[in-house]
Amino acid sequence: MNYEKQIMGKSVAQLQVDYPIIKRLAELEETTWINSGRLPSEKAVAQCPLTMADVQDASDRLDRFADYFKVAFPETQATDGILESPLQQIPHMQACLNTEFDCEIPGKVWIKLDSHLPISGSIKARGGIYEVLYVAEKIALERGLLKAGDSYEVFHSQKFRDVFSQYSIAVGSTGNLGLSIGIMSAKLGFNVTVHMSADARQWKKDMLRSKGVTVVEYESDYSIAVAQGRQQAANDPFCHFVDDENSKTLFMGYSVAALRLKEQFKTSGLTVDARHPLFVYLPCGVGGGPGGVAFGIKQIFGDNVHCFFAEPTHSCCMLLGMATGLNSAISVQDIGVDNRTVADGLAVGRASGFVGGVMAPFISGCYSIEDWRMYRMLAQLADTEGLKLEPSALAGMYGPVLMTTDSQFAAYPASAGISRETMEQAIHLVWATGGSMVPPEEMQHYYETGKNS
Ligand SMILES: *Cc1c(COP(=O)(O)O)cnc(C)c1O
Secondary structure: OOOOOEEOOEEHHHHHHHOOHHHHHHOOOOOEEEOOOOOOHHHHHHOOOOOHHHHHHHHHHHHHOHHHHHHHOHHHHHHOOOOOOOEEEOHHHHHHHHHHOOOOOOOEEEEEEHHHOOOOOEOHHHHHHHHHHHHHHHHHHHOOOOOOOOOHHHHOOHHHHHHHOOOEEEEEEOOHHHHHHHHHHHHHOOEEEEEEOOOOOHHHHHHHHHOOOEEEEOOOOHHHHHHHHHHHHHOOOOEEEEOOOOOHHHHHHHHOHHHHHHHHHHHOOOOOEOOEOEEEEEEOOOOHHHHHHHHHHHHHHHHHEEEEEEEEHHHOHHHHHHHHOOHHHOOHHHHOOOOOOOOHHHOOOOOOHHHHHHHOOOOOEEEEEOHHHHHHHHHHHHHHHOOOOOHHHHHHHHHHHHHHHOHHHHHHHHHOOOOHHHHOOOEEEEEEOEOOOOOHHHHHHHHHHHHOO
C-alpha cells in the first residue's frame, strides 16, 4: 500500500482512518457493506439522468433486430429472435447452502441463467451485443440503407456487410465482453479488434480468432486493455470504441433484462410486492452489467426489490468506491490489493465512475467473496442442480446465505421495513452471469478444484 499517495486531496493513510473498511478490504477479508445512502426509489428515480423511457427505447431496438437474429443465428428462432435466458428455482442448492452454513435461508432461492444466453454465453450478450446493434443501426440510417417498414433481415446481407466492412469496432475486455462484441461485430461484417487483459482465457481468444476477430493480448490488467482500445479508436473516425467504463449504450442494453424478468416472473407465477420482496445478487466487475440490470429492475419493482453487488476479495473495486464515496477515483491497487482472481469476468481494479455514480442511490449493499468459495459453490451447484457455471457466476450465490449469517446483512430487512414474517415470502434471485460456453475440459478442471475447495 502506498500510504503517501493522494486521492481527492487525502493520503491513503488518512483515508484508512476515515474509512476503517479500507483496512479490512486491504487484508483481503470477506466484507459486507450496507449502503446508508440508498434513497427511496421514487426519489432515486427522480434524480437519475436515465429513465424508464431509455430502457424501453433499448428494448424496442432489440425487438427490431429480432428478424435479423432469426436468420443470422438460427438458434434464436425458438425464442423468435429474442436473446433471453431461463429463470428457475434451485431448491436443492438452497438445501445444500442451509446445511453447509447451518442456516435457514428464509423464502426461496431462484437463479437467472445469463450463463445460458445464446450467442456468447454470458451476461455480456445483453449489453455487448446491444451496443454493436446500436452502432450498426445508426450507420445504416446515416447511409440511407434502411427504409421505414424494412425487416431487419437486411442486416444479414452482403450489401450491409460490404458497408460495415468500411468501419471498425474496438473494445478492451477481460474476456466475455470481447467475446460478445467480437462475435456480433464479425457477423455483421465490421472489422473488430479485441484488446484482452492478462486474465482472458485462451479458449476465448482462440474462438474469436477463428471468427476473424483481431485479438491483441496484454500482460497487464483490464484498465490497460481498455486504455489501449480507447487509444486505437481515438485516431480513427471510422472506429467505434465500446467503452466498458463509461458507455450508457451498454448500460441500457443490460437494463432490458428487467422488462423480460417481469414477464418471466408472471409466467412462473411469482409476485413481487411489499409482501413478497425480491433480493437480487449480481456479480460485479466494472459495474456496467450488474448496474444496468439493477437499474432496470429498480425502475420496475421500486422499493420492493433490493439489489446487492458481489465481487472477489482481490477485485473489490465497486465496494471500495461506494463505501468510501470516492467512486472511480480509487482503485484496489491504491490500497495494496492485486486484482488477481480466478473470477476472470470480475477481474477489475477500478469501478466505472459512471455506474458508481448512477447506482449509488439505488443499491442496497455490496459484499466480497473469496475465490475458493466461488469454486466450492460451482461444484455444489453442478452436483445439486446439474448447472455448470464459470467461477465469476457464483459470486452472487453467497448473497442469500449472508442475509442470515452476516450481522449487517441480517439486520438489513428490518431497516428496510421488512418483517421476519415477510422475509419468509422473499425471493432471492442469484444472477448467474456466465459459463455455458466454457470448454468441457476446462469446466471439469473448475469442478474438480471446487470439489477440493
Ligand atoms: C463481465 C462479467 C460480469 C460483470 O459485469 P461488469 O459489467 O464487468 O460489472 C459478471 N460475470 C461475468 C461472467 C462477466 O463476464
